[in-house]
Amino acid sequence: MSKPAAPNTTDFQSKEFRFSSFFFTGLTGLATYLILALLAVILVNVVIHGWPGLSWRFVSTIPKKDVFDPATTGILPMIVGTTIRVIVMTIFVLPVGVITAVYLTEYARNTSRVTRIIRTAVNNLAGVPSVVFGLFGLGFFINFVGHNLDLLLNNGEKAWGQPSLIWASLTLAVMTLPVVIVATEEALKSVPQGLREASLALGATKLKTIIKIVLPQALPGILTGGILAVSRAAGEVAPILFTGVAYYMSNLPTHLTDQFMDLGYHVFVLSTQSPNIDQTQPILYATVLVLLILTFALNIVAIFVRSRMRRHQRSLH
Amino acid sequence: MSEPFPKPAPVTQRWQGIQRGKNRHPFEWLVEKMIFLVSLTAILMVFLIFAFVTREAVPILFGQMNSAAKQPVIPVAEMDKMPPEVLRNYLELTREEFASMDHDTRQLLMQTKVDAAKDVSTDKDASLNTTEWRYLFLPYQWTGYDRPAYIWQPVSTIKKYNIVPLIVGSIKATVVALLFAVPLALAAAIYVSQLARPKFKEVIKPAIELLSGVPSVVVGFFALIVIATFLQGIFGYESRLNAFVAGIGLGFAIIPVVFSIAEDSLTSVPRSYTQAALALGASRWQAAWQVVLPAAIPGVFAAIVLGFGRAMGETMIVLLASGNASIMSWDIFDSARTITATIAAEMGEVVAGGDHYRILFLIGAMLFVVTFFSNMAAELVMERLKRRLEGKA
Secondary structure (H helix, E strand, C coil): CCCCCCCCCCCCCCHHHHHHHHHHHHHHHHHHHHHHHHHHHHHHHHHHHHHHHCCHHHHCCCCCCCCCCCCCCCCHHHHHHHHHHHHHHHHHHHHHHHHHHHHHHHHCCCCCHHHHHHHHHHHHHHHCCHHHHHHHHHHHHHHHHHHHHHHHHCCCCCCCCCCCHHHHHHHHHHHHHHHHHHHHHHHHHCCCHHHHHHHHHCCCCHHHHHHHHHHHHHHHHHHHHHHHHHHHHHHCCHHHCCCCECCCCCCCCCCCCCCECCHHHHHHHHHHCCCCHHHHHHHHHHHHHHHHHHHHHHHHHHHHHHHHHHHHHHHHC | CCCCCCCCCCHHHHHHHCCCCCCCCHHHHHHHHHHHHHHCHHHHHHHHHHHHHHHHHHHHHCCCCCCCCCCCCCCHHHHHHCCHHHHHHHCCCCHHHHHCCCHHHHHHHHHHHHHHHHHCCCCHHHHCCCCCHHHHHCCECCCCCCCCECCEECCCCCCEECCHHHHHHHHHHHHHHHHHHHHHHHHHHHHHHHHCCHHHHHHHHHHHHHHCCCCHHHHHHHHHHHHHHHHHHHHCCCCCCCHHHHHHHHHHHHHHHHHHHHHHHHHCCCHHHHHHHHHCCCCHHHHHHHHHHHHCHHHHHHHHHHHHHHHHHCCHHHHHHCECCCCCCCCCCCCECCHHHHHHHHHHHCCCCCHHHHHHHHHHHHHHHHHHHHHHHHHHHHHHHHHHHHHHC
16 A cells, blocks of 8 residues: 655756756866966966066076076076977978878868878877987987988087987987978868869869968968967977086087086986975076067967957858 | 668768869879878887887897806917908997907907906806896896895896886786776766766866876875875885885876776766666665666776886886885885886996897886786777677767
């Protein structure tokens, strides 16, 4: 003698129901804000401690011997070294990355095996540890390419077969290749299909369409890829440790086979090799601030261009 | 239900399928072929990385190196009877160096060898080749130790190259990083993709991506200067720099990775799933937690695997914040030395082509293999997920 069991439904007005929903939404929201807070803490800390140490003299001085003396040191050679190495890198990585992306979006059939292998390789390249790129630069560019260039051009005298600007830049170019490819692909995909068809209908060939219509349309996105690659490379230290960075140089690099000083590496040097930590802390913070300004400015430009591109794309479709 | 007409190919497929014959447009045909060749660069690079990092480690892999402190000596008088090639190898010279030396210089080198052999310690371990596999991976009771131990001590008379302490160091830091970063990043991914208002989402996504724009040397510096002191104040452990601090620093670096992959896969779950759940009376949270998350769980797995690979391979943060003492210990509050930090710190001071140099390349190659397979696993899982969701949608 029992009543049929009540259907097992949720009481939407019940306290538990509203509470669990509210509680977990709040909890995940909290995690999100915590991540943002961590970012903010880093930025605020660096800006507060770095700003007082920053001066025109500091960024425009070539240090004489003692890089740890706050009164006389400067970071001009590091800024120059970092800038040159990312420029040389861009010259190599941009064409290769853009052409690969053009192949992947405009020519490759998604089902073909080669396309899938290329995509897998790109994804894998993005996940290779940065220090392994450093080993690769040493083992391939310096010990193999450089060494053989010396044998061919210099009768075995060492000029190419040692750490230098060119090899560090090439190593970074290999490392940032996936960044450029992925960003360019996204940019190419955002170009409306109708533009391609219209161009074909007017009698242009496929290659002409790509060069004259698709690429110009995708230019902002391609530049974003370049900027992201530059910002990623500017902050990387591990790949250049054995491929070209110098602890100290009295002159600016003048040739591609010269070694160079570097902002990120200088941060490492100042944090670990300083004889007096309290004394060098201001210049350490100032150097970090300069590096952050450099990479963040680039990142923010990239994010801005990209969001504009997405809005533009939505209005076209 | 069979369709009366074959399905038209997707629009992109038709455009991508356009190919010009080489007779009609020979120039364009050539350019298109070259575009294809250039696009193979990525494959070539992955191959070259593997080939050239391993190449430097080959003599270790095949047991051709001998790191014994005490090497067999040949008396100077034997010199003229030796074939030049054998003599060159014995003196450890390159071909060019050997060719540029006259008879007397070579004789002097041989004499130096004989003299050096007299000075070498009489330690029983002096004649061991420490680059053999068992010394790399198994504990060994070195002279002066009361029991077998795992020791990484590459700069000493008897070079000890046991890799196990480095692997343990890497794993410790990585596990701490994952425990710290994965819950945070996952919660944030659920919030941003399912619960937050779209307006808010457009602000917060780039902000978290900005975190990945912070150079790792800056994160390392921050961990070294600020986090280390802060955490020591809370936990009161002994050594200021340790695997725990390094792990928290690593967490900063992998949060954006885990977040963006997880957010991507959560967003790729069709809207209809959520809508159906909401229509049945579920709350937004229930829809997200019980419907969307289970559907996207392979993506979450991929995010964690990629985070693992990134944490294992990160260099500057652990180099700065882990303390770098190669102690064999599972205690996360002990100073630790990771694989990556070892390569970065020691490569600058080794003799090119020597056994220490080759061991560093060997552990680099091991690292490459580990990250390669975790990347492959993550990619496979993601691809399956995409296909499944598209099939159901």
